[in-house]
Amino acid sequence: MYQYDLVVIGSGPAGRRAAIQAAKLSKSVLVIERGGRVGGVSVHTGTIPSKTLRETALNLTGWRERGFYGRSYRVKQEISAADLRRRLLITLDHEVDVLEHQFSRNRVQQMRGTARFLDANTLEIKKDDGEIAQVTAAAILLAVGTRPHRPEHIPFDGETILDSDDILNIKDVPRSMIVIGAGVIGIEYATIFSALDTQVTVVEPRDSMLDFIDKEIVEDFTYQLRDRNMKLIFGQSADKVEKDDGKCRVTLKSGRVLNAEMVLFAAGRVGATDTLNLAACGLEADNRGRLKVNPETFQTAVPNIYAAGDVVGFPSLASTSMEQGRIAARHAVGAHSSEPPQYFPYGIYAVPEISTCGLTEEEVQQRNIPYECGIAHFRETSRGHIMGLDSGMLKMIFSLKTRRLLGVHIVGEGATELVHIGQAVLNLKGTVEYFVENTFNYPTLAEAYKIAGLDAWNRMGELVKKA
Numbered sequence: 001m002y003q004y005d006l007v008v009i010g011s012g013p014a015g016r017r018a019a020i021q022a023a024k025l026s027k028s029v030l031v032i033e034r035g036g037r038v039g040g041v042s043v044h045t046g047t048i049p050s051k052t053l054r055e056t057a058l059n060l061t062g063w064r065e066r067g068f069y070g071r072s073y074r075v076k077q078e079i080s081a082a083d084l085r086r087r088l089l090i091t092l093d094h095e096v097d098v099l100e101h102q103f104s105r106n107r108v109q110q111m112r113g114t115a116r117f118l119d120a121n122t123l124e125i126k127k128d129d130g131e132i133a134q135v136t137a138a139a140i141l142l143a144v145g146t147r148p149h150r151p152e153h154i155p156f157d158g159e160t161i162l163d164s165d166d167i168l169n170i171k172d173v174p175r176s177m178i179v180i181g182a183g184v185i186g187i188e189y190a191t192i193f194s195a196l197d198t199q200v201t202v203v204e205p206r207d208s209m210l211d212f213i214d215k216e217i218v219e220d221f222t223y224q225l226r227d228r229n230m231k232l233i234f235g236q237s238a239d240k241v242e243k244d245d246g247k248c249r250v251t252l253k254s255g256r257v258l259n260a261e262m263v264l265f266a267a268g269r270v271g272a273t274d275t276l277n278l279a280a281c282g283l284e285a286d287n288r289g290r291l292k293v294n295p296e297t298f299q300t301a302v303p304n305i306y307a308a309g310d311v312v313g314f315p316s317l318a319s320t321s322m323e324q325g326r327i328a329a330r331h332a333v334g335a336h337s338s339e340p341p342q343y344f345p346y347g348i349y350a351v352p353e354i355s356t357c358g359l360t361e362e363e364v365q366q367r368n369i370p371y372e373c374g375i376a377h378f379r380e381t382s383r384g385h386i387m388g389l390d391s392g393m394l395k396m397i398f399s400l401k402t403r404r405l406l407g408v409h410i411v412g413e414g415a416t417e418l419v420h421i422g423q424a425v426l427n428l429k430g431t432v433e434y435f436v437e438n439t440f441n442y443p444t445l446a447e448a449y450k451i452a453g454l455d456a457w458n459r460m461g462e463l464v465k466k467a
């Protein structure tokens with residue numbers, strides 16, 4: 001007999017959803033967490049802190065009001081790092097409190113310490129006070145997440161040469177910043193600091209950024225960033241990062257030298273599997289510390305060991321991690337679970353936001369699907385006028401054969417909320433008629449769906465509409 005039905009390592013989105021799901025099915029569950037408080041990367045260094053920082057920056061700068069009052073408008077003239085952090089601490093405390101309460105009312109047991117395998121059913125936990133404990137479980141879920149990739153040649157100092165964990169503890173808002181890597185993390189922070197009037201330069205070896213996003217949306221986004229004087233250097237990678245006389249110097253492979261007060265290195269993350277002693281249970285991680293799983297059950301090569309969340313790789317979102325954790329837990333305790341819908345939304349909380357669900361125009365072309373697009377600009381909506389928006393667009397792609405929605409892509413204010421209308425229509429297999437025939441609240445930004453739907457409808461030939 002094992003002590004627990006399920007032991008979960010890690011209390012991030014995957015771990016906590018899994019633990020509560022198994023507890024709801026009346027199973028005995030233990031969560032092991034090595035961090036000081038529950039919540040994982042998502043609560044302490046990732047999703048929630050970065051989104052809180054973004055909201056604080058937009059509020060204190062008066063960013064959303066600048067369409068009316070001009071680019072020099074500010075709610076608070078001097079914004080300090082302490083101003084940014086104040087709201088962060090309050091938000092994080094609330095998040096942890098809600099999680100702790102969820103665990104306790106669902107009778108999920110917790111243990112603080114670092115877990116490692118002794119065999120496929122046994123874990124050893126080194127607690128913070130040095131005490132060693134052992135637990136056994138019928139099933140184990142690895143929800144250990146990732147940490148920032150910190151290559152040896154980058155002289156991180158936690159003050160001016162930083163990774164995305166360090167950035168939450170800066171003492172001053174820098175006047176200039178070089179962001180290395182135009183992935184989601186790099187771009188979110190680059191645009192947040194640019195909104196705070198930091199002069200930002202982004203360096204990215206690829207020819208563009210965010211290549212999983214519809215090209216037209218990325219072009220609009222890129223134009224907006226350049227329009228507010230952000231420097232985007234594509235097709236070049238950072239070779240050397242140094243500190244010189246208090247300033248940071250980044251030398252690119254081309255020999256070009258950039259200087260700034262601060263450097264944010266955001267070129268990827270690695271799975272936190274190195275301390276798990278995977279060999280003891282017969283598992284092996286790839287060269288980025290990630291684990292392979294069955295995408296339907298989240299079982300690893302060892303059937304009673306599951307992995308979910310960022311440690312299994314793409315898409316590495318808090319949202320998808322939660323779903324993966326829930327599915328893994330149900331399978332692990334023998335409960336039925338259906339496969340998640342094929343399309344999930346991706347939200348990039350840059351300034352401005354991007355959100356997308358379904359196929360991009362490039363993917364539709366690759367699949368040779370005859371299609372038509374409909375586009376709406378937020379400045380065409382009355383809500384957009386009221387809000388003073390001069391940018392923002394929503395694009396929908398429809399099949400000409402079935403008239404079904406294939407993809408929705410949004411850049412601009414509220415994109416990450418708006419996308420869910422498109423997601424629902426997409427996953428419920430709705431057609432362009434949904435947008436043409438339904439009434440939308442007015443004035444709202446959601447009216448952009450109506451405008452884009454009509455735009456596509458007008459472009460479709462009468463034969464398509466009768467089919």
Ligand SMILES: Cc1cc2nc3c(=O)[nH]c(=O)nc-3n(C[C@H](O)[C@H](O)[C@H](O)COP(=O)(O)OP(=O)(O)OC[C@H]3O[C@@H](n4cnc5c(N)ncnc54)[C@H](O)[C@@H]3O)c2cc1C
Nearest residue numbers: 010012013014034040041042046115145309310316317318
């Ligand atoms: C800056 C940033 C911004 C982000 N923004 C968003 C966003 O806006 N939206 C979104 O959906 N996603 C976002 N993400 C991604 C999101 O944070 C992750 O997808 C999510 O946290 C992954 O959850 P997880 O459950 O896999 O594990 P994590 O949240 O990574 O948590 C893993 C936990 O496991 C613990 N652990 C690891 N090893 C052990 C061990 N051996 N023993 C005990 N405990 C261990 C760790 O201490 C940690 O607490 C962001 C990420 C970052 C870094």
Ligand SMILES: NC(=O)c1ccc[n+]([C@@H]2O[C@H](COP(=O)([O-])OP(=O)(O)OC[C@H]3O[C@@H](n4cnc5c(N)ncnc54)[C@H](O)[C@@H]3O)[C@@H](O)[C@H]2O)c1
Nearest residue numbers: 181182183184185186203204237238267268316347348349
């Ligand atoms: N809003 C969200 O949902 C959100 C926000 C942040 C992070 N995340 C998740 O976290 C994960 C990790 O994000 P990330 O941005 O760290 O990683 P990433 O792998 O997505 O991006 C890293 C970028 O750095 C570039 N790069 C690599 N080496 C470089 C060099 N030497 N010089 C310059 N650039 C270099 C890469 O080309 C790439 O564009 C993502 O998969 C994402 O899903 C999600």
